[in-house]
Amino acid sequence: MSGPAILVVIPTTRGPLHLRALKARPGLPAPAAFADGDYRPLPWSADYARLCAAGGPLARLTDGPLPPHELRLSGSFDAGRSWEVPVCLAHGLAARGARFAAEPAEAGLILWATGAVDLDLAVRPGDYALLDKIERARALLAEAPDARLAVLLPEGPERAQAEAAIRALGRSGDPLFLPAGSIMAALAALETGMRPGEAVRPAARRRGRLALPAGALAAAGIAAALALGARQAPVAGPVEAPVTETVPPQAANAAPAPAPNVPEPAPVEKPAALRVEELRAPPGSSCRRVAFGADPPERRPVAVEAEGRLAPSRLAPELCGLAVRAEAPGLRIEVGPELRGAALPPVRLADGAQGYFLREGARQNLVYAVQAIPEAGAPTPGSRLLHALTR
Template sequence: MTPRTVLVVVPTTGGPLRLRALRPRPGLPASAAFAEGDYRPLPWSADYARLAAPGGPLARIPGVAAVPHELRLSGSFDAGRSWEVPVCLAHGLIARGLRLAAEPGEADLVLWATGAVDLDLAILPGDYALLDKIARSRDLFDAAPQAGLAVLLPEGPERAEAERALGALGRARPPVILPAGSVRASLDALTRPDARAPAAPGRRLARTAAMAAGLAVAAGLAGAAALGALHGRPSPEGRAEAPPDPAPQIAAAEPQSLPEPVRETWVAAPALVVEELIAPARSSCRRVAFGADPAERRPVPADGEGRLRASRLAPELCGLAFRPTAPGARIEVGPELRSAALPPAALPDGAQAYYLREGARQNLVYTAQALSATGPPPPGGRLTHALIR
């Protein structure tokens, strides 16, 4: 089967860039990124070299060639990390035998993706200006009206509204959303051979309702069976058809179909509890930080395996508290939060409190870990969390 041709788009707030070429260049001392027609590496080329270096995040994608690569884009930008996800996906698609298109008219599928990754290729949540990037990409979408459109939207404040904006594009085939948890999950969705086309938004709602009804019927049958056994009567029997697959995937031969993202709930017992420190009514974060008033502590809920739901940088959010659940464990918090907070303070229950500095309240993504003093890190001990406006 001929590999599908994919146009990889790198959205920016200045407009979308097209990934024009990605090829091995063993003669280079390290991987490098260039704008089309320019021999000078882009300002963030050193970060790309680290991403593609042996032992770097890209090394975790099976089949990616461990040699320097030349990456060429249709244009340039100065800073930011949202190029990481589309570039990682491009490497993974090539490793799985797909081809990259240089122009919209050559593509069977347009892949529009944005976001930063961690060492394990998990996609970091944050404020990626999704609505602005989508608005500036409309001309590019219109240039490939017959191609499928696959979109990766990281978790963040504009994700839900961005999905609605994509659904309103009026394309012949509705845009579909890739899983946003990790690069590898999105690659699996793009290349799985047994995929089917996703339902349109209205049909998704109907499918969800049908699944809920099916679950209710199953619960009723189970309850009747239990009641019948209790009273010595035979339980009623029935056969229910299997509910529709809640997460259909895209086939390599069918670029119009991609999966509905599966929003997993992390159910493993966490080794680390993270809490927001909230200023009580008629108080302030300054009074909380200096011990005049105690903060209200609100646990941050999980938003997937190893991820916490993003916290809003509201005026009453004074900081975060970290408490290990395993005896003797210690806490390690990433430098992104440490640089934005005062030195950690011990709370009465042993938790560590990081109070935000008044001049450092900005969007950030950090990791926190619970480390055992006697053995390997406990399961569920590494979390990613975002602070967003």
């Protein structure tokens, strides 16, 4: 299509990254993000896969399943969700046939956007450190002084100051400020707000939605593997968090039964190496909304039923998944394939635990093992627990 090459900037508080390429990769088992020159998916690729999954936010942009994509960036970042808005905009532009610039000097338009989205592609208000990100992007923007600048600033405490800071950059043309309410509104503004001859128009439309490039449906089966009805997921990485749990004494070594009228001995407190919690949908929500970050889950610890065994968890509709974490440093967590195969790709929760959200089509009785394995020199002994999910 005609139109300027677009440089999509992903601002971070350590400095801006930019999109190098975004293309369908049907051979990938799941959508994945990569740093330039590296074949290993970035740590937050599981979150990107959720964004692209059938029923996920990006499904709002397409008429059919989104095939696995390779998202290639100039670098990576540690955490956060402010990459979601620029990545969603990039997918929307790609569906409209836009050309992307791999370097600032190639760009006719620079898209600078930040923020997180919800399940309906609305941009979530918040404190996104806008002023800091703008300041750190000055050098990159200066590499393309004649490129048109389009900006999406989410609602938040610094928005007005950030808009003034963008205007004060002294670029050759007036910046195009995009609506901050939703990805769809921002894409529509990009379509109509460009200079004459620069509009990014969709290659085809169907009932007002963006059409996928030809061949997208050929990879539908792979993309569907990320939906809530699929069956495979990667192995979890290490987790850690300091907590303690009460564990009953080992039955085989218990003292003889007490004489009549003698009270039972109290349970012995000892450190536990593992903690497993149920992730439940709060009242009025659903597991689909929880899995895609629209609502936070309620977390309920799973009780220890006996030595090496947790109390079963019932597969009620509000049980969305499980969180697993280590109770001391120096422990590596391994989760059995039975749970991994029934869950979406694991995500790291705010406290460092690994979250396994159950796939809708895999909600069946299962028993899995979770182990805490000490790393070299770890002072804490490991442990192994069995846990059942039952109807």
